[in-house]
Amino acid sequence: MNQKTVLPEKKGEKTxxxxxxxxxxxxxxxxxxxxxxxxxxxxxxxYDKLYDAGIPHIxxxxxxxxxxxxxxxxxxxxxxxVVIATSGPGATNIVTGxxxxxxxxxxxxxxxxxVATSVIGTDAFQEAxxxxxxxxxxxxxxxxxxxxxxxxxxxEAFYIAASGRPGPVLIDIPKDVAVLEGEADxxxxxxxxxxxxxxxxxxxxxxxxxxxxxGAKRPVILAGAGVLHxxxxxxxxxxxxQQGIPVVNTLLGLGGFPADHRLFIGMAGMHGEYAANxxxxxxxxxxxxGARFDDRLTGNLKHFATKATVAHIDIDPAEIxxxxxxxxxxxxxxxxALSQLVEQNGKKAESDEWLDQISxxxxxxxxxxxTESDNLKPQRVIELLHEYTKxxxxxxxxxxxxxxxxxxxxxxxxxxxxxxxxGLGTMGFCVPAAIGAQIAEPEKTVIAVVGDxxxxxxxxxxxxxxxxxxxxxxxxxxxxxxxxxxxxxxLFYQERYSHSLFPVQxxxxxxxxxxxxxxxxxxxxxxxxxxxxxxxxLNEPVLLDLRVEPGENVYPMIAPxxxxxxxxxxxP
Amino acid sequence: MKGIITLTVLNRPGVLNRIxxxxxxxxxxxxxxxxxxxxxxxxxxxxxxxxxxxxxDIEQITKQLNKQVDILKVSDITGQSIVARELALIKVAVNxxxxxxxxxxxxxxxxxxxxxxxxxxxxxxxxxxxxxxxxIELLKPYGIKELARTGTTAFLRGMQRSSQTNKVxxxx
Numbered sequence: 001m002n003q004k005t006v007l008p009e010k011k012g013e014k015t016x017x018x019x020x021x022x023x024x025x026x027x028x029x030x031x032x033x034x035x036x037x038x039x040x041x042x043x044x045x046x047y048d049k050l051y052d053a054g055i056p057h058i059x060x061x062x063x064x065x066x067x068x069x070x071x072x073x074x075x076x077x078x079x080x081x082v083v084i085a086t087s088g089p090g091a092t093n094i095v096t097g098x099x100x101x102x103x104x105x106x107x108x109x110x111x112x113x114x115v116a117t118s119v120i121g122t123d124a125f126q127e128a129x130x131x132x133x134x135x136x137x138x139x140x141x142x143x144x145x146x147x148x149x150x151x152x153x154x155x156e157a158f159y160i161a162a163s164g165r166p167g168p169v170l171i172d173i174p175k176d177v178a179v180l181e182g183e184a185d186x187x188x189x190x191x192x193x194x195x196x197x198x199x200x201x202x203x204x205x206x207x208x209x210x211x212x213x214x215g216a217k218r219p220v221i222l223a224g225a226g227v228l229h230x231x232x233x234x235x236x237x238x239x240x241x242q243q244g245i246p247v248v249n250t251l252l253g254l255g256g257f258p259a260d261h262r263l264f265i266g267m268a269g270m271h272g273e274y275a276a277n278x279x280x281x282x283x284x285x286x287x288x289x290g291a292r293f294d295d296r297l298t299g300n301l302k303h304f305a306t307k308a309t310v311a312h313i314d315i316d317p318a319e320i321x322x323x324x325x326x327x328x329x330x331x332x333x334x335x336x337a338l339s340q341l342v343e344q345n346g347k348k349a350e351s352d353e354w355l356d357q358i359s360x361x362x363x364x365x366x367x368x369x370x371t372e373s374d375n376l377k378p379q380r381v382i383e384l385l386h387e388y389t390k391x392x393x394x395x396x397x398x399x400x401x402x403x404x405x406x407x408x409x410x411x412x413x414x415x416x417x418x419x420x421x422x423g424l425g426t427m428g429f430c431v432p433a434a435i436g437a438q439i440a441e442p443e444k445t446v447i448a449v450v451g452d453x454x455x456x457x458x459x460x461x462x463x464x465x466x467x468x469x470x471x472x473x474x475x476x477x478x479x480x481x482x483x484x485x486x487x488x489x490x491l492f493y494q495e496r497y498s499h500s501l502f503p504v505q506x507x508x509x510x511x512x513x514x515x516x517x518x519x520x521x522x523x524x525x526x527x528x529x530x531x532x533x534x535x536x537x538l539n540e541p542v543l544l545d546l547r548v549e550p551g552e553n554v555y556p557m558i559a560p561x562x563x564x565x566x567x568x569x570x571x572p
Numbered sequence: 573m574k575g576i577i578t579l580t581v582l583n584r585p586g587v588l589n590r591i592x593x594x595x596x597x598x599x600x601x602x603x604x605x606x607x608x609x610x611x612x613x614x615x616x617x618x619x620x621x622x623x624x625x626x627x628x629d630i631e632q633i634t635k636q637l638n639k640q641v642d643i644l645k646v647s648d649i650t651g652q653s654i655v656a657r658e659l660a661l662i663k664v665a666v667n668x669x670x671x672x673x674x675x676x677x678x679x680x681x682x683x684x685x686x687x688x689x690x691x692x693x694x695x696x697x698x699x700x701x702x703x704x705x706x707x708i709e710l711l712k713p714y715g716i717k718e719l720a721r722t723g724t725t726a727f728l729r730g731m732q733r734s735s736q737t738n739k740v741x742x743x744x
């Protein structure tokens with residue numbers, strides 16, 4: 001084969017435009033509903049075109065806020081969140097969000113400004129090598145060299161971000177490229193010879209899995225976020241019901257299988273439910289669907305699912321066998337794989353005894369917390385939130401204890417109602433992500449469950465909530481500490497609370513008031529009920545400062561280095 | 573173990589950075605890497621020799637490389653029937669007593685002298701890494717002043733021994 005050039009001859013008509021105009025047109029072509037951004041020197045030409053482009057733009061108060069908001073939007077809609085930041089500090093401020101989106105497979109298309117091509121490499125004002133910085137934390141990234149490349153690159157970026165295993169794609173646009181004119185076909189053909197995500201699973205592997213199920217006595221499905229990305233919840237329910245296989249969720253997979261379903265065991269992992277972890281430990285067939293065997297899920301790998309044949313359905317072949325040896329690898333889209341499994345309608349596993357055993361574990365070791373003290377219990381807060389929202393809210397969390405309690409006690413029955421930073425564990429994620437989630441679901445109740453420490457990392461975004469009158473209910477689970485760090489110091493560092501307690505805090509009520517957001521404080525269950533009632537009766541943003549039991553710990557838990565079967569704090 | 577991975581990549585800015593970045597991100601060691609044009613315009617060929625724990629590690633590297641948008645093809649040719657060559661330039665000290673001796677070493681290794689001066693010789697040698705290492709060992713006693721190696725570049729032989737066909741990741 002003697003191919004002359006890599007790119008095929010372009011067909012279609014060419015138009016002549018400035019780079020920024022090409023960009024606006026490309027954004028419209030991709031039906032971008034909203035942009036989360038922050039202007040600056042290098043993106044002035046782009047912002048000038050945005051001025052009357054008719055594309056809604058949310059001005060977060062910090063670039064980190066912009067990108068987390070875009071993540072919140074993408075996590076709910078499955079569509080790429082779009083971000084614009086300027087060069088240098090603007091670009092470096094989005095680095096955390098890119099890493100967060102990369103590890104949790106969130107589709108984003110991020111535009112950064114860059115200094116003019118003539119001065120790249122001269123340490124010019126607000127210059128940063130954002131391509132170099134973000135290479136390991138993006139699915140792909142580009143620097144645009146001429147305006148005429150913009151339509152092609154933007155099209156590729158949207159395709160790469162949302163297809164296969166989703167992820168963030170960054171496009172760096174030098175200032176002069178946005179200004180100068182180029183000539184290009186505005187709807188070029190996609191040509192990505194090195195990128196062909198495999199959607200259809202291999203039939204032989206599907207058959208192998210069908211046979212494995214028919215011979216299994218203790219099968220279990222581990223459903224991760226891949227189920228949500230593939231919009232495969234219904235297929236998962238159909239498959240689990242048809243074969244009588246119980247299901248556990250990963251943290252990010254919550255909602256992918258209804259929590260009130262008879263086959264649902266619970267969330268597995270470090271703070272998962274005892275029954276779920278025991279099911280993973282004792283199963284003889286583990287079918288992972290769109291989960292990546294993160295260390296917070298598996299505990300010590302030496303003790304993980306030692307008795308099981310492992311089948312792994314994943315769209316990313318690199319995830320298969322990465323952490324856990326896999327007997328039946330199924331590369332493909334979760335929905336495709338599950339529908340094909342349902343179609344096969346194989347012989348069911350003989351799992352009656354196993355299901356009984358799981359029910360016994362569930363009955364014997366339910367989630368528990370101590371209710372003796374008069375202080376407000378954080379777990380109770382989450383239960384109340386579930387009650388007051390009838391389990392129908394979009395729940396956005398930050399990272400730490402409150403996140404685990406929300407995962408444990410909210411009980412998610414529907415998909416795409418759970419937004420959390422799982423892999424990276426990014427504090428400060430919650431408030432901006434809730435903004436994105438509310439924009440994605442304007443009619444739904446969005447609750448932002450956040451710790452007092454994480455809240456202070458991005459509280460500047462209250463301005464956006466106030467400005468846009470987004471009716472988000474911000475629930476600060478306030479234990480005046482960096483709760484999870486404090487818990488680990490209590491358990492593993494001889495109660496030496498090194499820099500994890502916050503004796504001085506702002507008045508969160510007054511802070512909200514400064515932004516003209518209604519706010520209430522509560523420190524007992526009765527007070528909490530009153531303020532929650534008030535909050536949910538108002539169709540406007542409300543902040544609640546809930547003073548909870550400061551020394552409360554998250555249980556049950558798996559101590560570092562321990563296996564799933566070695567949970568602690570499983571009973572009062 | 574040592575693994576040899578060959579890549580064909582789109583000749584785009586930053587592609588080499590992406591590859592080396594991936595190795596450091598996943599904590600794999602590159603022993604050598606060679607890059608150059610291939611028979612197709614705009615497509616480069618890269619040969620990477622990696623130090624890995626075991627075959628599983630190498631499989632994981634190839635899978636991660638495969639995900640890169642600018643990488644067209646990844647082949648793990650470790651342990652297969654391959655043609656692998658490396659070039660080394662060696663500047664070695666000589667004096668009237670050792671000159672003839674060194675020349676006698678050059679002959680059997682099919683190396684060649686490409687620069688001569690009063691007190692040193694520059695020798696060029698090509699071959700598989702083991703051969704080059706053996707040659708370097710032989711020259712060491714004379715005093716190697718400078719050494720530059722290109723790293724291995726390789727591809728599959730036209731004919732494969734029947735038992736060892738081109739390894740493809742089976743799950744694809």
